[in-house]
Amino acid sequence: MSIVVPVHNCRPYLDRCLTSLLAQAVGKEIIVVDDGSTDGSRELLAEYAEKYAEIRVFHQPASGGAGRPRNRGLAHATGRYVFFCDADDHLGPEALPRMVAMAERNGSDIVLGKMVGHGRKVPTSMFRENRDNAPLGDSTVYNALTCFKLFRREMLVRHSIVFDESLRVGEDMVFSVHAYCHARTISVVADHDCYHLVSRPDGTSVMQEPGSRHPLAWLRMVHTPIELMTRHVPPGPLRDHLLRRHFRFDILAQLGAPFLAADPPTRRAIAREVAAMCQAWLTEGTLDLLRPVDRLRVACAGDVDRLVRIAQVEAAELRRRLTGLEWAGDRLEVTGTASLADAWNGVTVGLLLRERFTTAERRVPVTAVADVFAGTVRVSRLPPGVWDVYVVLACEGVRRVVRFGADRVPGVEAPGPRLLSAVAVPYFTRAHGNLSIDIGGRLAPVPGTVRLTRAAWGAKGLLTIEGTVTVGPGCPAARRARHLIWRERTTGHERRVPATDLGDTRFTAAAHLDAPGTWEATLELNLGGPPIRYPVQVTDSTLTATTTWWRGSHRWTASTRVSKLRRRLIVSVLSRGPKSVVRNSFRLVR
DSSP, X not given: OEEEEEESSOHHHHHHHHHHHHTOOSOOEEEEEEESXXXXXXXXXXXXXXXXXXXXXXXXXXXXXXXXXXXXXXXXXXXXXXXXXOTTOEEOTTHHHHHHHHHHHHTOSEEEEOEEEESSOOOOGGGSSOBSOOOGGGSSGGGOOSSOSEEEHHHHHHTTOOOOTTOSSSHHHXXXXXXXXXXXXEEEEOSSOOEXXXXXXXXXXXXXXXXXXXXXXXXXXXXXXXXXXXXHSOTTHHHHHHHHHIIIIIIGGGGSHHHHHSOHXXXXXXXXXXXXXXXXXXXXXXHHHSOHHHHHHHHTTTOHHHHHHHHHHHHSOEEEEEEEEEEETTEEEEEEEEEETTTOSSOEEEEEEEETTTOOEEEEOEEEETTEEEEEXXXXXXOSEEEEEEEEEEETTEEEEEEOSSSBOTTOOOOOOEXXXXXXXXXXXXXXXXXXXXXSSSSSOOOEEEEEEEEEEOGGGEEEEEEEEEXXXXXXXXXXXXXXXXXXXXXXXXXXXXXXXXXXXXXXXXXXXOSSEEEEEXXXXXXXXXXXXXXXXXOOTTOOEEEEEEETTEEEEXXXXXXXXXXXXXXXXXXXXXXXXXXXXXXXXX
């Protein structure tokens, strides 16, 4: 395979970059194109080329962008695959072996490897899982339009896919759009950090230069990839899906922070350019795919003052604080404050619950006066899941939704679990301290206590026990008991027997413990989520019970005892053959 590296004054980063490329366990040629470097990069490249046969170096006058050196490197490439790597970035240790293996296995024309940003933002939505085939219309791979991917060289040559050398910024976007339009199979490697995108501390990269992302220049550049894509993709759902990316990240994004930073004449020019692009390319299908705030911007494209207010609301600091959290029967009362900085008028406040894994949502009714609000969460009506709590502020048609609970009044703690149709556990997340409600005990620990009240041996190792079980702050939970599980400490073998409730608090279960070993008892409860086990504990320090029975020529002995740590119920079962029984009898006589 061929690795193409454009270099322009990257001396401080070259060692790390080239070392990471040389370490890739694949057959490779590393084609480095020096684009007029004057900082010692040329000399360092000569040292590497002399020492490593895989490295070939070409020199050319400074072109002012990455397009020309990449095209020259591509022209000299001979490998089945081509990978583009900037000289200030580097690869993970197994990046190319994994990406090449993915391409070989699936006949991929493009393979995306998971990107990691170091001081720079990287796309993430397409890297949630490995995908052998990620079609453009059924994935978010099109959101990643950098050229830091594995490309099948035959596809690039057949369709004359090259970098636009007239573009100083965005040349890789045009290249990637063209490649996506011709790729038959696109794959994703998401389980390894493949490409490390690095921000230069000195701010000397093209994308860090002042004006490199001037909104008007960016909007005019974006015409090229959009026109290219629309020539290859006919009108319909797929084109709408791809246009969504351009409108959200390239076009309407210029009406956010860049719009606020611009002077009034530039704002008017940006608004006109965006309106013209909407007129040319925004379909009803694409509009339906956009976020509400972006649809609002489209509707206000001719009103510069309204666009400014929308951008200001989006950029305003959102302040929120949790001031109270407590149970009221089966409901959770939440109080707090929420506001936008700079004293905006007409702000409405709300609470939202969003299930972490399905993204299902529930609105929480609130009453609010100024920035103070109170909401009631009807916990008993929530389906099982992990429900994250958000505060919602709406102003000027813009809806801001952010996590809630990390900033709270001193002394506000999560109340204990409540046993409703399922166990409900309010808790603060470990990472950021935000408020969540776990229905069913999926993630949050559910405290519970099982205490032995009676143990009785029957014939041939049948042990019947009774006990009490509570969850959280003393909530009776015997009716949720499903199984008593005896686990042998050494082998891990388990015996499950049904547990029967004797009312709200007490349960009973019986099991034949007729196998040698040390057995520990746990009670399994169904609390609305995954089964939860609690050890059976003994509070009576005088617990001693032993039983003996014969099976064939073997004598069996089982005895109950209490573990030294946490006072758990344990049963030891021994089996002795005839000789062992006789020897033991003689010892007793003597």
